[in-house]
Structure formats: structure tokens, C-alpha cells
Amino acid sequence: QVQLQESGPGLVKPSQTLSLTCTVSGGSISSGGYYWSWIRQHPGKGLEWIGYIDYSGITYNKPSLKSRVTMAVDTSKNQFSLKLSSVTAADTAVYYCARQIVVVPGAMVNRFDPWGQGTLVTVSS
Amino acid sequence: QSVLTQPPSVSAAPGQKVTISCSGSSSNIGNNFVSWYQQLPGTAPQLLIYDNNKRPSGIPDRFSGSRSGTSATLGITGLQTGDEAEYYCGTWDSSLSAHVFGTGTKVTVL
Numbered sequence: 007q008v009q010l011q012e013s014g015p016g017l018v019k020p021s022q023t024l025s026l027t028c029t030v031s032g033g034s035i036s037s038g039g040y041y042w043s044w045i046r047q048h049p050g051k052g053l054e055w056i057g058y059i060d061y062s063g064i065t066y067n068k069p070s071l072k073s074r075v076t077m078a079v080d081t082s083k084n085q086f087s088l089k090l091s092s093v094t095a096a097d098t099a100v101y102y103c104a105r106q107i108v109v110v111p112g113a114m115v116n117r118f119d120p121w122g123q124g125t126l127v128t129v130s131s
Numbered sequence: 132q133s134v135l136t137q138p139p140s141v142s143a144a145p146g147q148k149v150t151i152s153c154s155g156s157s158s159n160i161g162n163n164f165v166s167w168y169q170q171l172p173g174t175a176p177q178l179l180i181y182d183n184n185k186r187p188s189g190i191p192d193r194f195s196g197s198r199s200g201t202s203a204t205l206g207i208t209g210l211q212t213g214d215e216a217e218y219y220c221g222t223w224d225s226s227l228s229a230h231v232f233g234t235g236t237k238v239t240v241l
Contacts, residue, residue, distance in 0.1 A: 053232040114230070
């Protein structure tokens with residue numbers, strides 16, 4: 007059974023870069039049929055999709071965040087990562103990594119399963 | 132501000148049925164599959180329904196989904212105290228070029 011686990015600093019200063027890693031266990035990140043996504047949830051609020059990366063390193067990010075987002079994949083460690091630059095208090099959220107099921111390559115279907123447990127990142131000086 | 136609108140809360144007694152609506156537009160629900168997620172307190176969301184009405188293995192048939200036009204509905208029958216959670220709809224929005232989620236609905240078992 008595939009499991010995902012986020013890791014990274016829980017506190018980031020304004021204007022700095024938020025960096026998180028998601029470790030995948032119980033399955034290979036290189037297996038086809040999946041995109042590896044980041045989703046965040048502001049305190050007490052709903053869910054916001056950030057973007058995804060596939061095993062080959064191809065990324066697709068939410069247009070409104072695209073200029074600040076960098077994603078990478080390390081298949082040797084079965085990990086993928088998120089960097090969000092120039093953070094502000096508005097980026098304070100619980101960040102989840104999740105596996106997105108791909109039915110047809112390039113066709114976007116909202117089907118995230120499973121999710122990591124999430125990690126709270128607070129932006130504050 | 133989500134493009135998918137859900138009622139803030141619904142409630143019912145144990146054993147009863149609740150339905151949760153998710154209202155969108157032709158750029159999202161109207162032309163893309165809808166999923167539903169359950170988020171128990173203090174935990175990560177879990178996929179409950181995908182492709183409008185399919186259940187992943189392990190999800191009981193008390194949970195059902197449907198889509199009509201630009202709206203979708205999640206139904207929960209035989210309500211249990213363990214169903215108390217926040218429920219979110221989700222789909223792809225072709226205009227925004229992004230996955231979008233609903234505003235969330237809190238289910239309370241009376």
C-alpha cells in the first residue's frame with residue numbers, strides 16, 4: 007500500500023523560500039500512471055491545488071502560483087519536492103502531497119489518492 | 132474564493148440520510164469528472180468518490196455520488212457518528228487550468 011510523508015521546516019520567514027519533500031513508500035514513484043501533486047489548506051479553509059510533477063520531471067503548476075513554484079523529483083530516493091519562493095503570511099497552510107491517478111496521459115482528472123498526513127508551514131518572522 | 136459552492140453544513144440523526152450539493156459551471160463540473168473527499172477532524176482528506184459516482188475499494192456503498200449538468204451531489208445513507216467530517220467536492224476547471232475544490236461541507240450527526 008502506497009504511503010506518502012511530507013517533511014520540511016515548519017517555520018519560514020517572509021520573503022524566503024519554503025521547501026518541502028514528499029517521500030513515497032510502498033511503491034515506486036517511477037511507475038507510470040501517476041502524477042505527484044502538492045495541495046495546501048489554509049487554516050480553517052478549503053483545499054488549493056498547487057501543481058504536480060511526473061516521474062520524468064515534467065511539471066504543471068496552478069497558473070496563479072506558477073511564477074513562485076519549483077518542483078523536482080528524485081527517483082533514486084523515491085521522493086519529490088516543492089519549493090515556493092517569496093513567501094508571505096498568506097502562504098501559511100498545511101501542505102499535503104498526494105498521488106494523482108492518471109487515466110489518460112495529459113487528461114486532467116481530479117482523483118487524488120492517497121494523501122500524506124500533511125505538514126503545517128507557518129510564515130512568520 | 133472557490134468556484135465550487137457547497138452548503139456550509141448539513142446534519143441529521145444517526146441512520147438517516149444526508150445529501151451535499153456542489154454547484155459549479157460548464158468550465159468545471161459541466162465538462163469534467165467530479166470527485167468527493169472526506170476529511171475527518173485533524174486528518175488528511177481521503178478519496179470517497181471519483182468519476183462522479185465510483186467508489187474506491189474499501190469505501191462502503193452508503194456513500195454515493197451523482198452529477199447533473201453543472202452540479203454534483205454526494206449522498207450518505209445510514210448516517211453514523213464516524214461520518215462526522217468535512218466533505219469536499221473536486222474537479223478540473225478548464226478555464227482556470229487547475230484542479231479546484233469546493234468550499235467544504237461539515238456533516239454533523241445529531
